[in-house]
Amino acid sequence: xxxxxxxxILHLDVYLDLLVTxxxxxxxxxxxxxxxxxxGLVVMPFLPGDSLLFIAGAVAAGGGMDxxxxxxLLMLAAILGDSTNYLVGRTAGERLFSNPNSKIxxxxxxxxxxxxxxKHGGKTVTLARFLPILRTxxxxxxxxxxxxxxxxxxxxxxxxxxxVGGLVSLGFFFGNVPFIKQNLSLLVVGIILxxxxxxxxxxxxxxxxxxxxxxxxx
Numbered sequence: 001x002x003x004x005x006x007x008x009i010l011h012l013d014v015y016l017d018l019l020v021t022x023x024x025x026x027x028x029x030x031x032x033x034x035x036x037x038x039x040g041l042v043v044m045p046f047l048p049g050d051s052l053l054f055i056a057g058a059v060a061a062g063g064g065m066d067x068x069x070x071x072x073l074l075m076l077a078a079i080l081g082d083s084t085n086y087l088v089g090r091t092a093g094e095r096l097f098s099n100p101n102s103k104i105x106x107x108x109x110x111x112x113x114x115x116x117x118x119k120h121g122g123k124t125v126t127l128a129r130f131l132p133i134l135r136t137x138x139x140x141x142x143x144x145x146x147x148x149x150x151x152x153x154x155x156x157x158x159x160x161x162x163x164v165g166g167l168v169s170l171g172f173f174f175g176n177v178p179f180i181k182q183n184l185s186l187l188v189v190g191i192i193l194x195x196x197x198x199x200x201x202x203x204x205x206x207x208x209x210x211x212x213x214x215x216x217x218x
Contacts, residue, residue, distance in 0.1 A: 016055055020064040027065060031056060032077040035164075038136060040081030050132065053167035058175020060168070067172050075164045082125075082139045082156040089143025121147045122155045129159035 020027050031052070038049045053074065060067040121142055128138035142152050 016052075016059050017064065020059060028069065028073055031070070032073050035074050035077040036081040036084075038081065039078050039139070040084040041136075049135070050130075050167060053164060054171040054175060057168035057171020057173075059171075061172045061176050067168065071165060071168045074168065075160050078129075078160045078164055079153075079157055082160070083153065085136070085139035086143040086147075086149070086152055086156075089140035090146060090149075091143075093140065093144030121145065122151065125152060125155040126159035126162075129163040 016027075019030060023030065034052060035049060056065070056070060056074070057067065059065060060070050125138055125142055125147075128134045139152070139156070
């Protein structure tokens, strides 16, 4: 099978089965690293976290992995990734706003970020778990906004249990149902599209609001 990114996403179950066969127990370390990188490295928001968790659960149901160990390790990976991302934002993020003449990293944007996370930081950290790209940036921004770490950590753990536990469990219980297994590629595409819907709606609303503000008389 020739490798390409689209093929990897559409046939993630095949590749994961091959990794289990070829690497045995090391598959846990590989999956741990993927989830850690997606949540912990702000430059890697493109990794397929949602579909990977579901497929991993399905592979575990087929006897390829221990589901309890799998779920526990991937939760730990996501929590550690979140905390790493937060700490990077907390320690280095302020430097992005050190130039008073910057047009992108303006000081007033930083203050607005602080105010937003003071009011909505908890639900943002939790809900971002289910949104690709946003789940990579939310912990970093929380760090930049200096959201109190104990509060951040609590919501990070809560969101992680729902995200990892939910998708791995769904894969474990339903991933090997004959109809789902035969249409797994379509299901993976569906998971990706469904996870992108809130972001698309947010962009559309933002543009509509911007358009309305421009048309209103001053």
